[in-house]
Amino acid sequence: MQGRGSLSARPILIAIIGFGKIAHDQHVPAIRDNASFQLVATVDPGEACLPDVPHFPTIEDLLGSDCEVDAIAICTPPQIRQRIAQTAIMAGKHVLLEKPPCATLAEIAALEQSAQDHAISLFTAWHSRFAAGVAPAKAWLADKQIRSVKIDWREDVRVWHPGQTWIWDAGGFGVFDPGINALSIATEILPRPLLLRRGALQFPANCDAPVSGQIELEDSGGMPVALNLDFLQTGPQTWDIAVETDGGTLILQQGGAVMHTPEGTHHGEDCEYPAIYRHFADAIRQGRCDVDIAPLRLVADAFLRCRFERVEPFYE
Structure with missing residues (x-):
């Protein structure tokens, strides 16, 4: 190196x-x-x-x-x-x-x-994977039979991405800019690969990227995963993943920062970017690459397999 x-x-x-x-x-x-x-x-x-x-x-x-x-x-x-x-x-x-x-x-x-x-x-650097609840969630799920997953990722683009017109251009991802964070967590904590089956993406009439989407996935064993995305959420913002298992329900909230299980609630400090840079330093000094395309591959699959719907124009 x-x-x-x-x-x-x-x-x-x-x-x-x-x-x-x-x-x-x-x-x-x-x-x-x-x-x-x-x-x-x-x-x-x-x-x-x-x-x-x-x-x-x-x-x-x-x-x-x-x-x-x-x-x-x-x-x-x-x-x-x-x-x-x-x-x-x-x-x-x-x-x-x-x-x-x-x-x-x-x-x-x-x-x-x-x-x-x-x-x-x-x-x-998939920063949401380093959220405080993600590693504990993966460990808690390791010995569970997972029955279903529901992901709700809804935020107000006007609050979180003001003036970022590139996000609406082709290749700018639209609602998948935050939505890929959810997929980065799901592909980290779930034990089997995810497959995108069907769905619908809503494109504003004046944009080349989606503003919302409803997507059905399943893992390689047939376990269902529902993904709901919305870039026009007002009021409380929602970044939640609920996993139903034979041992009860696991819920990740606040983008993975908080984990709820039948045993209690796990809170952690904001550790995403400090952890990213610790990881990057280790990769450099150990002479290795760390490239994972699983979340991006699912977004690409969404553009291939989902139905496109035109909705009213978006204006900031």
Whole structure:
């Protein structure tokens, strides 16, 4: 692994590419609280992002500068991630991809092959898998017979994605931008692969990505999974997964942060992004890739197998 020896004795020098809300609110504090990393640059076509960190408009400008960097965290819209990640890999930089990792399955497959060819760590960072209740939920389900799963993922796009017009473009995922978080949890805690059978996706008349969806899945053993997505939820927001088992019902709430079982409730601290960066540091220093496409594959299957319905236009 390139740079492995030197990185074992000093912080990993990392740059963030794409400086929106998630980069500002989650990536920056997680990096700065982790002694394994040092934030050395931001990259975004907009204004300088942090007063004490060098800023560049493009990755080419960063790589052409005298700023030393070992790793890149890519937080741009998914439509442009593949080109940026490939540029970083070819320059010998380790790469963390925010979710969803790319706009297509072919793009992430090409990046994984390139990372392996160049001995680079590539990490698909499914942040919801690191929520406090997810690992305990997986452990609780391990000896249970699972009978059914119901997933309700409903949030207000105007609250959580203001001004993000890219989310409505082809490749922007629409309601699957949050919905893929639910699928990342489900594919982590359920023991068998999930198969998408049928469903319906609602597309606003002026958008190329869905605003809601009702999807039927099952695992490879025939256990049913119902997925309901809504990007226009007002009032209380809902990010819940309910799993019916022979030992009672498990419920994950708040995006996986809280777990309820017949034995009680498990609360944990907000640990998603700190855990992501611990994992990324380990991957770099151990010389390995960590790429999982299962959640993205199910989204791709939804676009292949679901019925498309046109609904009223969306205006922010």
